[in-house]
Amino acid sequence: MSLPSSSPAVVFLERSSPPHILTLVLLAGLSAINMNIFLPSLPSMAAYFSADYAVVQLAVSAYLGMTALLQIIMGPLSDRYGRRPVLLVTMVIFLLATIGCIFSTNITVFLIFRLLQAAIASGLALSRAIVRDMVDASRAASMIGYVTMGMAVVPMIGPVLGGILDQTFGWQASFVLTLVFGIAVFALVWADLGETNHTRSNSFSEQFGAYPELLRSRRFWGYTGTASFASGAYFAFLGGGPYVASNLLGMSPTAVGLSFGFIAAGYMLGNFLSGRFSERFGINRMMLAGSLVTVFGMLATSLLFAVGLVHAATLFGGMCLVGLGNGLTLPNSGAGMVSVKPQLAGSASGLGGALMIGGGAALSAITGALLGEGSSATPLLIMMTLAAMGGVIAAYYVIHVERSVQRAAAS
Numbered sequence: 168m169s170l171p172s173s174s175p176a177v178v179f180l181e182r183s184s185p186p187h188i189l190t191l192v193l194l195a196g197l198s199a200i201n202m203n204i205f206l207p208s209l210p211s212m213a214a215y216f217s218a219d220y221a222v223v224q225l226a227v228s229a230y231l232g233m234t235a236l237l238q239i240i241m242g243p244l245s246d247r248y249g250r251r252p253v254l255l256v257t258m259v260i261f262l263l264a265t266i267g268c269i270f271s272t273n274i275t276v277f278l279i280f281r282l283l284q285a286a287i288a289s290g291l292a293l294s295r296a297i298v299r300d301m302v303d304a305s306r307a308a309s310m311i312g313y314v315t316m317g318m319a320v321v322p323m324i325g326p327v328l329g330g331i332l333d334q335t336f337g338w339q340a341s342f343v344l345t346l347v348f349g350i351a352v353f354a355l356v357w358a359d360l361g362e363t364n365h366t367r368s369n370s371f372s373e374q375f376g377a378y379p380e381l382l383r384s385r386r387f388w389g390y391t392g393t394a395s396f397a398s399g400a401y402f403a404f405l406g407g408g409p410y411v412a413s414n415l416l417g418m419s420p421t422a423v424g425l426s427f428g429f430i431a432a433g434y435m436l437g438n439f440l441s442g443r444f445s446e447r448f449g450i451n452r453m454m455l456a457g458s459l460v461t462v463f464g465m466l467a468t469s470l471l472f473a474v475g476l477v478h479a480a481t482l483f484g485g486m487c488l489v490g491l492g493n494g495l496t497l498p499n500s501g502a503g504m505v506s507v508k509p510q511l512a513g514s515a516s517g518l519g520g521a522l523m524i525g526g527g528a529a530l531s532a533i534t535g536a537l538l539g540e541g542s543s544a545t546p547l548l549i550m551m552t553l554a555a556m557g558g559v560i561a562a563y564y565v566i567h568v569e570r571s572v573q574r575a576a577a578s
Contacts, residue, residue, distance in 0.1 A: 179359060185301050186360040188310070191294045194254070194360075197352045198290035200325040201261075201345055202230070202405075203427065207330035207420035208338035209409045215338060216274040220410060223274065224535040226281045227405050231528030233285035235521040238292045242517020250293050250300070251362045258353045260286040265346045269339050287349070288520070296516040299505040300363035310442070330424025381508060381515055389565030390503035391519045393454050395526040396558035397496040400461055400489055400551045401430075402527030407534040407547040408486075415544060416479050426483040433487040437494015450499035451566050457495025458558040464488025465552040472544060482544070489551070496558065503565070530554060 468485025
């Protein structure tokens with residue numbers, strides 16, 4: 168993808184130029200694979216550590232919560248000191264924490280290192296800000312779509328590999344693979360990612376002082392709400408899906424991992440459509456379309472389960488539509504977030520990402536807590552459907568606000 172003529176030329180493996188799109192894909196992909204590669208191992212990890220599933224599931228929900236908190240800091244840090252140094256430092260922390268996860272001997276130590284792994288959230292938060300540094304708002308949605316489409320390939324194969332590695336070598340193997348991938352991506356970021364933030368703030372406190380300006384923006388809340396509810400449906404599945412698949416549907420870790428590929432395939436298709444059509448139809452219509460697809464997927468799944476079609480194909484078929492809907496919604500809502508106040512792109516990406524993932528962490532934790540011995544899939548389906556409906560309402564709110572502003576300007 169070419170950049171506007173006013174932007175510096177992208178030269179691969181040149182630290183004085185903006186990063187190549189491949190670098191952004193792999194950087195965001197590392198964040199994604201760290202979130203989901205070990206999901207098929209959750210039941211076996213509970214057995215290994217002699218811990219309740221709800222405690223081990225904190226490796227998902229507490230990790231998401233820490234990710235949310237860190238993004239509040241990372242955005243302003245990158246606006247103040249630059250994208251490159253923040254990314255390099257957080258990646259070193261992530262690599263050390265991954266080593267700690269591998270050698271953990273009890274669930275408490277594991278969870279501590281797992282929370283430190285959340286430093287890699289910089290890859291998700293700052294990749295959006297870097298894109299916004301490089302191109303304007305309309306092209307940002309398309310470019311983010313292409314970045315996340317490529318990124319989707321990584322988590323699509325992640326749970327598949329995680330399930331196979333778990334059955335062959337044990338749960339630690341997934342973290343070993345993550346470590347190797349992380350070292351490779353760190354080397355690439357070091358060699359290719361030039362600084363893109365050329366309008367840095369004067370102080371760190373100045374960036375935090377900008378948060379009230381963002382929070383007063385109705386459009387920022389609308390875009391953030393749409394992204395939060397859309398991703399919340401998926402995060403709720405991360406919290407309860409492995410339990411339903413393993414305990415209720417009797418699926419093996421390998422089968423669960425393979426089935427997660429259907430979700431990522433839907434997400435990748437949605438990303439492709441975003442990259443192809445966002446400039447033509449606009450970010451608001453695209454994210455509304457994605458929210459509606461997600462609702463349809465959840466309503467269809469809930470109906471099929473209600474009539475007795477409790478099957479892996481029913482569950483993951485519906486989740487494929489959720490992935491498609493998120494692939495349409497998230498690049499466009501993300502582009503909207505960082506375009507409300509372009510001079511605060513890093514802060515907007517960090518704050519919006521924190522609110523989005525914080526909401527997802529809450530949904531993931533609640534869903535995991537609701538699923539226990541003897542429970543059905545109903546709590547999972549209800550949580551996901553409510554989140555999907557919230558996304559539609561938030562998308563309509565953004566459209567309403569923009570039309571109100573346009574009418575006021577015309578008068």
